[in-house]
Amino acid sequence: MAARKLLIDVHTHVYLPRYASVLRSRPTAPRILSRPTPNGSGTEERLVILENEPSGGRPVGPQYWDRDEKLSFMDKHGIDISIVSTANPWLDFLSPAEAPSIAESLNADLESYCSTAPSFSSLSRLYGFGLLPLLPSVPASVLLRIIDQIASLPHLKGVIMGTRGLGKGLDDEALEPVWEALAREGLVVFLHPHYGIPSSEWGERENGHVLPLALGFPFETTIATTRLILSGVLDRHPALRLLLAHSGGALPQLSSRLASCIDHDPLVAARLRHDARWYLGRLWFDAVAYGREELAFVAECVGRADSYDKSHQRALGAARLLFGTDHPFFPPLQDTETWHSVTENLEAIAGVEGWSEEERENVRGGNAARLFGLV
Ligand code: URA
Ligand code: ZN
Structure with missing residues (x-):
């Protein structure tokens, strides 16, 4: 067996x-x-x-801070390894003067959270994404020093990043040395939303967290990633590895419209080296989409960069999707043995039409093992 x-x-x-x-x-x-x-x-x-x-x-x-709670959640759901990240809003609310030293301390804390966790074979059960003090006026030299720190911590495999960059978004030229250093060090950038879109868009009816989380979060990621692509970051830093939260939001759905708009805008068309759809194939996407149809669709859009054949696209895209839970968010409202937010994502992976068992296993863990250098 x-x-x-x-x-x-x-x-x-x-x-x-x-x-x-x-x-x-x-x-x-x-x-x-x-x-x-x-x-x-x-x-x-x-x-x-x-x-x-x-x-x-x-x-x-x-459940938000106790490592034993994380490990028992993992055990309950059969999760072998977690790549843990600080939840939003990271360090965004701190002053530029205090954020760097807090970032360094939290990175060291996360390394020890991971390195002292149970292990099996040569692997730890916990790895992490570090934090950068991405705030206006934090000098590049400080950011580069903290990237060096993260790269030197063996359990930290990347950084989690919001969409604001140094205050002007991810298409800010001031981020160039940061992209360059992250690519050079092989650190994965996990791009995650926090701000959503202005609450004035949500009207007056009380809808709890539904509109900001279901729509605001993914739209924020969509806009931030699009601006990053349009600024040529992926052309200038081909080795940069970006993992998008929530399956890239609406980016796969809108990628051909984006390509068409670029084609009809001489300024942007002249700036980019590739068709907009090509860049999707250079990104990684978590599989936190809650539905097999959505996963299949994302995989097809991602695989389109390298094939014209629909089932081949779906198979190629499977190499860029990675299982995730968003724990400890989305706990069940009633006491249940397992969390629906987790089992739904596992069922979606199991249910995508046309994926081989090997492709499903890659989405469950093989792709992550390779992306984070665990094999
Ligand atoms: N998921 C997150 O990562 N953050 C939130 O605030 C809510 C859900
Ligand atoms: Zn999250």
Whole structure:
């Protein structure tokens, strides 16, 4: 019988204790506040990530910071390895003066969180994405020093990054040395949203977190990645490896429209070396899409860079998709043994029409093992 292949979660978050303390010390969002429980029997902590969040934010507890909780969640769902990242909004709310030293401390904390975790064969169960102090006026020399730090920490395999860059987005020329260093060091950039799109778009009806998370998050990623492509970052840094959260948002769906708009705009058409659809094949996408049709579609769009044949495209695209959970977000509303947000993504991978068993195994873990150098 063939050995069981690895299940690797590339989209799974933590608020390290040091980070949670910073959030507890803050009077405004993002913050962790403490308030009496509704029945008055004690106090509870709530996480408020954005101002104006409905119902005073969401419950927060050890699942956000306790490593044993992460490992027991992994055990419950058969996850062998997690590539853990600090959850949003990272260091975005800190001052440029304080962020670099906090970034360095959190990177060292994450290395020790991973390196002291249980291991099997030569692998740890935990690896991580480090943090960069991406804030206006942080000098490139400081960013490069912290990239060196991350590259020197054996369990850190990349960085998690929001969409603001140094305040002007990811098409900012000031980021050139950062892309160059990340590509040179072989660190994977996990691009993740936080801000969504302006809440004025959501109207007056109360829809809880649905519109910002289901639509705002992926649209933010779509816009940020498109701007990065349009600025030529992927042309100038072919070795740069970018992993997009939530299967790249709407980018696959809109990629041919994007290509057409570029074709009809002489300024941008002259700037790019390739058709817009080509760049999709150079990116990696988490498989946090919750549906097999969506995964199949993303795979076809991604594989289109290298083939004209639909089933071949779907197979090629399978090499660029990676299982993720978004833990500890999206816990079940009722007590259940396993989390629906996880089983739904596993079922989607199992259900994509036309994928071979090997392609499914690659999405579950083989692609991550290669991308993060675990094999
Ligand atoms: N998933 C995340 O990563 N962050 C959120 O704020 C909500 C869901
Ligand atoms: Zn996430």
